[in-house]
């Protein structure tokens with residue numbers, strides 16, 4: 415009889431998990447609520463939607479995100495295929511046309527003979543069925559309550575925000591210039607808005623005094639590091655702004671001048687009509703967002719198609735709840751994947767879906783597997799979020815610091831990349847008696 419798995423949530427993690435299991439002959443019932451009920455940041459009915467930035471971060475072999483993406487490629491990631499098929503200019507970042515990206519994933523899922531997409535909200539967990547919960551940081555309230563029952567009311571959260579997107583035709587190109595993300599490359603793909611010291615100080619004052627959407631008292635200050643709203647950074651330190659989202663880097667303009675500060679815009683869609691603000695996550699009220707951004711040179715007539723918003727991100731206390739197979743310790747049929755496990759970011763969530771699916775496949779076949787080790791980014795993230803020493807888990811993005819690689823002084827600058835690739839190849843070899851990776855039965 416064909417093996418069967420329920421997956422709740424067709425986001426990045428849920429789609430990756432469904433794709434891997436279906437390619438291995440498992441019948442997947444993939445539940446998704448968004449066509450009936452969208453959360454505040456979802457815009458389309460397509461699956462695997464990118465809710466904020468349109469990049470899957472650095473492509474560099476020396477960067478943690480580049481290393482993780484290489485591991486995903488070795489593991490036949492659907493999300494990575496979708497990104498490469500829909501890549502748009504983004505300098506060293508893998509930037510994608512967000513609409514094409516989600517359409518690619520939706521097509522692969524809907525046309526797979528082993529995947530049954532069921533458009534409904536799951537509010538109760540069926541413990542009799544092997545199930546992956548991949549309902550993400552904005553899990554619906556009903557399901558959230560059900561998860562709390564299972565976890566003994568222990569659910570954690572942090573605050574995250576998204577950045578505004580504007581139309582290209584509303585930018586005055588007489589006042590801006592093109593450069594790359596970090597320097598003045600002639601073929602630069604980022605739009606730069608230069609600010610002198612006076613303009614920078616005035617802009618910071620606007621951010622500091624901006625009216626924001628009120629947070630409930632218990633929500634205050636629990637931001638995810640690296641995703642702080644711009645107005646919050648402005649209140650903390652000008653220096654952080656100048657070393658972060660408003661950094662002038664080496665962004666020399668056409669006249670050979672380095673501005674005091676620079677705001678950058680990144681292409682957002684394949685037809686090159688939309689641009690998003692780099693590092694400008696915000697919780698400022700919408701009319702205020704428009705008014706303040708209009709003070710930037712070249713944006714006097716800007717047309718915002720998506721405002722920045724802030725959201726509560728839920729996740730579970732994985733070290734307490736899950737074993738290293740991402741399986742609930744007390745309910746062996748139930749697995750978790752994606753951002754809800756405490757990993758943070760698009761690629762971290764997607765890769766977690768792959769690892770959970772492999773573990774589910776092992777469980778269905780009654781096979782015990784060794785998890786990828788911390789020589790790989792996937793193994794290091796898994797180790798981090800399930801490590802019982804982390805009493806109260808804080809969400810984790812991929813980074814070189816969590817890797818366990820002995821020879822850190824090795825000569826090759828690609829040492830971590832090579833080590834991680836070797837580790838993932840070893841892992842794939844170890845599971846090839848029951849899991850097919852890199853092939854599909856679509």
Ligand SMILES: Cc1cc2nc3c(=O)[nH]c(=O)nc-3n(C[C@H](O)[C@H](O)[C@H](O)COP(=O)(O)OP(=O)(O)OC[C@H]3O[C@@H](n4cnc5c(N)ncnc54)[C@H](O)[C@@H]3O)c2cc1C
Pocket residue numbers: 422423424425426427428445446447448455462463464465466467468534535536537548549550551552553554557574575576723724725726727751752753754758759760761763764
């Ligand atoms: C405001 C905000 C901004 C973010 N910005 C970025 C960013 O710029 N870069 C980045 O790398 N990461 C960002 N993230 C973090 C994170 O990487 C993404 O949220 C990512 O989409 C997580 O993938 P996932 O598959 O775990 O969850 P999701 O992609 O959210 O997928 C979960 C799916 O489950 C569905 N669902 C929920 N409840 C139910 C239910 N009861 N029944 C059926 N279906 C259900 C949802 O509709 C959704 O489609 C952001 C998160 C938020 C909230």
